[in-house]
Amino acid sequence: MTRSQTPASLSALTQDLTRLAAIPSISAPGYPESTHAALGEAYELTAELLRDAGLQNVAPLELPGTAPAVTGEIPAPPGAPTVLLYSHYDVVPAGDESLWTSPPWVPTERDGALYGRGTSDSKANVIGHVGALRAWDGKPPVGIKVIIEGQEEVGGGALLTYPQAHPETFACDAMVIADMGSVRPGVPTLTVALRGMAMATIEVTTLKGAKHSGQFGGAAPDALLILLRALASLHDDNGDVAVAGLDRNEWTGESYSDDEFRELAEVLPGLPLQGTGGLGSRVWSGPAITVTGIDVPSVANALNAVSPHAKAKINLRVHPAQDAGEAQAALVRHLEAVKPFGIALEVTAQETGNGFAADTTGPAYEAARKAFSAAWGTTAVFAAGGGSIPLVSALQSAVPKAEVLLVGATDGYANIHAPDERVLLDELDKATLAEATFFGELAAGWS
CATH class of the missing domain: 3.30.70.360 (Alpha-Beta Plaits)
Structure with a gap:
């Protein structure tokens, strides 16, 4: 898979993301009924985009007290592996809207980025899945299963216990958990641990x-x-x-420098960072x-x-x-x-x-290293995350033999959960290409 073979243009992806990010799909309790209706609207648009990209048997997984999850599949070609694609369409509230440069629910493009609540966390990653399927004209060389939830920002609800009770629904050889991204722009990153x-x-x-x-x-x-x-x-x-x-234990993968961390955490000038030892061990391991x-x-x-x-x-x-x-x-x-x-x-x-620690020795990680390095034009690195993605542990427990890849279009400077959240369109483009390329690399190396 090369860029010239990818029909999912960045312009089309940006338009789709703009539509999806304009929906205030807040999952936090205490908001008006219109907000809960927005979750349904985001579900419908996500289902529509995936269906148009070739996903089959698109249907809601509806559980008590939980926003519906988009599910669907594309059967695997004979002898090919199956990949589960995950992300979420719900978002956190916008907070004080006066702190935003442009309105949080009016996605606005400027300086190579799209600004708005949910553009990065995690609607860009939903669109990345759509684009990766489009790149293969809906006929990827691997089987596909999809689950896009609408409850991640409030813990997952009833979906958290569902995989363990229905492991066959999620049976796969690899999972692409698209709710992460690059440690910094331009650095292809595979997140291999979560606290x-x-x-x-x-x-x-x-x-x-x-x-x-x-x-x-x-x-x-x-x-x-x-x-x-x-x-x-x-x-x-x-x-x-x-x-x-x-x-x-000390962290041996990619990490932030102290100066980068100070900038990201907005530490006031002249103050020391807390703790001793490597920065990665303080925030990740x-x-x-x-x-x-x-x-x-x-x-x-x-x-x-x-x-x-x-x-x-x-x-x-x-x-x-x-x-x-x-x-x-x-x-x-x-x-x-x-x-x-x-x-x-x-x-x-x-x-x-529970947290997450990946086994990085299998064929899916080998394929991902190749795909992400090719998409960015530089060697992919391993990093970790200090936060949690509740469903990751549930999925890993339900399908323990599947390799779990945490990736996405977000980067460390994306301002998720903060004013002026944004996704860099170049990162979205490369993340989409990397996922599409991963399908081909995994199929080619599968035995």
Whole structure:
């Protein structure tokens, strides 16, 4: 497959992406009924584009309380492997629209990029699948199965348990999970690891009610101080996670430089980065603990009183190969053992999700290395992701022998989940060509 053999022009892909990204298909709860209707509209357009690209038996997979997933197939030629294509058509909210240069629901092309909510995460990747099928005129040299969900941004809903109960539906030799992309523009990237996730809450109640700090402070146990002492124990003086039993190893693949990371994270000038060791091990192949919420009196409403109660929510990111439940148990043990000032905390374990670590030694990875290197004109690299894609672990468990490729048109500077989200059209073009080329390379090398 060469660029001249690819009938799916960039212009057509851009037009299709513009149509799809104009739909405010927000899956987060609490939005008007019209927003939930937009999920159906995005489903219909996604199904239409895939059907027109040659996908057969296109139908919704409808599960309770979950937006419909687009499914379909193209039977494999005799002796050829089957590839499962995944992405999602739902998006996160736009946030404060005044922070956008152009309206988030009016996809706008400028400087070689298309701006708008969902252009990168992950509607460009939906369109990449469409373009890859068009490139073969709907008759690729491999079998195709497709699942495009509408619930990824809120955890997957009932779809998360479906693959394990119906593994035959997802049976394949390789999966192309299109919800990632290049570590930086121009660098073809295969994401080979994702961290898992575990949540927990901690709280402490010490008094029946708030007490005057002048009369009681210094002896009455302050719930807020106790909570803060417990939270501080989660890291050492360097900012490294100090919880025993959490896996970490140095990352040996591609990574960001410290300066790139500072720019991406928008670290204020002059401040050090947190933790020690390689940057990759801090954000990809090691744990991270973030306090995502805390219930305490606000400064604006502060009283001169000893706090009777305090509560915090903790997000733990887990080494890709460590069981998330095992990591969560380590966190709970640590917090239960702390007992600041001799007072025990109430620790509640919440949801978990396992990470992903790829086996990169099979024929699909060999084909992908060739295809992605050819599409970009430079050698493909391995990288990792600090976030999670909930369905990846579910699909991997259901079809454990399938090779899982995490790829896409996104890049590290795409501003996903932020104002001015964008996809570079050149990255979309190359990602589409790479996927189409992958089909040919995998078929040619299959035995």
